[in-house]
Amino acid sequence: MIRVFGVRAVAALGAMRVDRNSQTRPALALVLLAVAHAAIHAQSALMPLVYPIVIVEYGLNERDIGTFIAITTAVGGSMQLAYGFLTRYVARPLILAGGQLIFGTSLIVGGLSQSITQLLAAISAARIGASPQHPVGNALLSDAYPTERRGFAISAHISGGNLGTILVPFVGGALLLAVGWQATLALFGIPALVIGVLLAIFVREDHAAYRRRALASGSVRGQLREVLGRRDLRLILGASLVAAGGRGLDIVAPFMVLYLSGPLGLDDGTVRLLYALLLVGAVVGPILAGILSDRFGRRPTLVTYYLVSAVGILAFLAAGANLFLLVPLLLPFGTAVFSESPVLQAYLADRAAGPMRDVAFAVYFTFAFGIGAVWAFIIGFVAAEFGYPAAFSIMAASYVAAAALLVAVRERGGASPEPA
Numbered sequence: 001m002i003r004v005f006g007v008r009a010v011a012a013l014g015a016m017r018v019d020r021n022s023q024t025r026p027a028l029a030l031v032l033l034a035v036a037h038a039a040i041h042a043q044s045a046l047m048p049l050v051y052p053i054v055i056v057e058y059g060l061n062e063r064d065i066g067t068f069i070a071i072t073t074a075v076g077g078s079m080q081l082a083y084g085f086l087t088r089y090v091a092r093p094l095i096l097a098g099g100q101l102i103f104g105t106s107l108i109v110g111g112l113s114q115s116i117t118q119l120l121a122a123i124s125a126a127r128i129g130a131s132p133q134h135p136v137g138n139a140l141l142s143d144a145y146p147t148e149r150r151g152f153a154i155s156a157h158i159s160g161g162n163l164g165t166i167l168v169p170f171v172g173g174a175l176l177l178a179v180g181w182q183a184t185l186a187l188f189g190i191p192a193l194v195i196g197v198l199l200a201i202f203v204r205e206d207h208a209a210y211r212r213r214a215l216a217s218g219s220v221r222g223q224l225r226e227v228l229g230r231r232d233l234r235l236i237l238g239a240s241l242v243a244a245g246g247r248g249l250d251i252v253a254p255f256m257v258l259y260l261s262g263p264l265g266l267d268d269g270t271v272r273l274l275y276a277l278l279l280v281g282a283v284v285g286p287i288l289a290g291i292l293s294d295r296f297g298r299r300p301t302l303v304t305y306y307l308v309s310a311v312g313i314l315a316f317l318a319a320g321a322n323l324f325l326l327v328p329l330l331l332p333f334g335t336a337v338f339s340e341s342p343v344l345q346a347y348l349a350d351r352a353a354g355p356m357r358d359v360a361f362a363v364y365f366t367f368a369f370g371i372g373a374v375w376a377f378i379i380g381f382v383a384a385e386f387g388y389p390a391a392f393s394i395m396a397a398s399y400v401a402a403a404a405l406l407v408a409v410r411e412r413g414g415a416s417p418e419p420a
Contacts, residue, residue: 026144029093029203030153033137034160036100036199039192040130042164043107045279046172046188047123048254049272050181052261058116062258066380068120070373073250076127077369083135084224084362088214091207092140095132097200103129104192111186122185129192131369133161134345135361140205142349142357148294151346155290158342162282169276173268214355223359227352232409233360236348239405240341240368243306245375245398246313247368248338252395253278255379256316259388264321274330281334289339290346298347299406305343306403308336310396317392340402 051065086095103126110122138154145153175184217223227233246252256278260271293301312333319325345364352360375398383391 038164107189
């Protein structure tokens with residue numbers, strides 16, 4: 001699959017307008033960033049399989065897991081805004097490489113944890129290490145790829161991450177049974193260390209030229225005011241905040257696994273199979289959505305995917321434990337629910353041009369991860385107090401509300417032009 005990303009990225013070079021002064025090689029950057037993203041998502045996909053184990057081992061409940069997710073998400077999210085400033089002083093490839101090294105080391109340390117507090121600290125540190133991947137990685141790719149290929153580039157980056165998730169129900173599930181969750185968590189940290197070294201060696205950027213452009217474009221504070229002051233960007237940010245109530249690996253996946261293994265009472269093998277079907281859609285869906293958004297527009301694609309996601313989660317509830325309904329449902333549902341985020345990020349990149357794009361992504365992911373922590377706590381509380389149907393209904397409503405916000409974005413006259 002990674003080879004496919006590389007071939008498509010190389011094919012995209014012919015249609016690109018590349019800055020001759022830039023040292024960034026788009027195809028190489030895309031492949032390495034996608035692999036780095038795969039390592040991060042593999043850990044995120046592993047945790048929903050770990051939660052049922054630690055619930056028993058440490059005597060926890062769904063509300064405790066919601067709080068755990070909320071804290072770790074908030075820690076990683078609090079770092080996002082800093083990259084709007086930091087990228088002016090430290091080259092973006094070095095930030096990404098350093099993050100991978102911190103991420104991998106934290107997972108290895110997490111494998112030594114003997115209490116929920118120690119595990120919380122380790123996963124929080126891993127979230128800090130993973131935090132540059134979205135804002136810095138997407139900004140780097142957005143500068144390397146033109147508008148007509150940007151949807152594909154960002155979606156391939158996200159799909160690369162989701163490729164790591166699809167291996168987890170098989171590789172991660174087998175390791176959990178063979179060596180336990182602590183050793184499995186530590187083993188997942190080793191590839192991240194290797195990728196961090198490769199990023200430091202092979203991904204390059206003319207940081208001096210980038211810094212000159214960034215300083216000439218104005219202060220970070222001024223760009224921050226513009227990002228928050230523009231109606232179109234506020235609506236895009238608002239859609240991200242609302243849709244975070246039903247977002248992929250952080251919300252939908254963990255609570256679906258808990259629902260399947262808890263109230264529905266399905267055995268571990270069946271749960272892992274259904275989880276794998278959900279995650280297959282996470283690999284295929286974003287690339288398809290990115291290509292569709294490049295051709296038909298970001299907003300129509302996003303609105304369609306939000307509405308399909310809302311219908312899909314309600315259908316999941318209606319299916320109950322009926323495998324004849326769940327098996328054909330989870331693949332298309334995963335294709336839809338994991339695809340809105342990369343297209344929304346490409347939409348933001350289209351409308352926030354130049355160095356302001358780094359600030360816009362920093363704000364976007366700060367808000368997204370911050371509200372994600374709040375949503376995780378809310379969904380966990382609702383699931384514990386009122387049941388999973390109420391929690392999943394809230395997720396479906398969040399998709400519909402996000403679609404309504406994007407309908408209000410004016411398609412003409414609000415976007416900043418691409419820099420020459």
